[in-house]
Amino acid sequence: MDVGLSIAVSGLKAAETRVNVAANNLVNQRSDAPLPATNESYQGYQPQRVDQRSEAPGTRAVVSPIVPAYVSLPDGEGGTRAGPNVDVTGNVVELQTAGQAYKAAASVIRTQEEMSKEALDILS
Numbered sequence: 001m002d003v004g005l006s007i008a009v010s011g012l013k014a015a016e017t018r019v020n021v022a023a024n025n026l027v028n029q030r031s032d033a034p035l036p037a038t039n040e041s042y043q044g045y046q047p048q049r050v051d052q053r054s055e056a057p058g059t060r061a062v063v064s065p066i067v068p069a070y071v072s073l074p075d076g077e078g079g080t081r082a083g084p085n086v087d088v089t090g091n092v093v094e095l096q097t098a099g100q101a102y103k104a105a106a107s108v109i110r111t112q113e114e115m116s117k118e119a120l121d122i123l124s
Contacts, residue, residue, distance in 0.1 A: 003057050005112050010058025011105035017061035018050045018098035022091040029086040035072060036082065042070050045084040050094075 025047050033044030047066040052059050070082040 007058040008105045008108035014061035015098040015102035021048050021050050022094040025086045025091045032081045032083045047084045047086045
């Protein structure tokens with residue numbers, strides 16, 4: 001596979017991962033769980049983040065958990081519950097950014113295809 005095409009495909013895959021993680025975080029933002037005791041672990045939704053790293057050729061999306069996983073929220077009855085530590089605005093921006101990255105990578109693939117067709121036309 002051509003290096004330019006490999007880079008674009010890796011960008012598509014990374015954008016897809018970013019969309020999936022952000023969408024999953026947003027869907028689960030309102031889930032809650034009991035606030036864990038001091039020596040207990042959190043049993044609710046574990047929000048995630050994506051770090052995009054350069055990897056020859058192209059890029060790679062690495063998914064990791066957000067720490068801390070939860071924040072204390074009022075339960076409406078004078079107590080508290082644990083809610084996932086999801087940054088709604090940040091995840092919406094992540095969806096938009098990943099969408100633009102996906103479009104850019106798709107454009108590179110289209111351009112590569114056009115250039116290959118032109119080269120074949122010239123050679124034939």
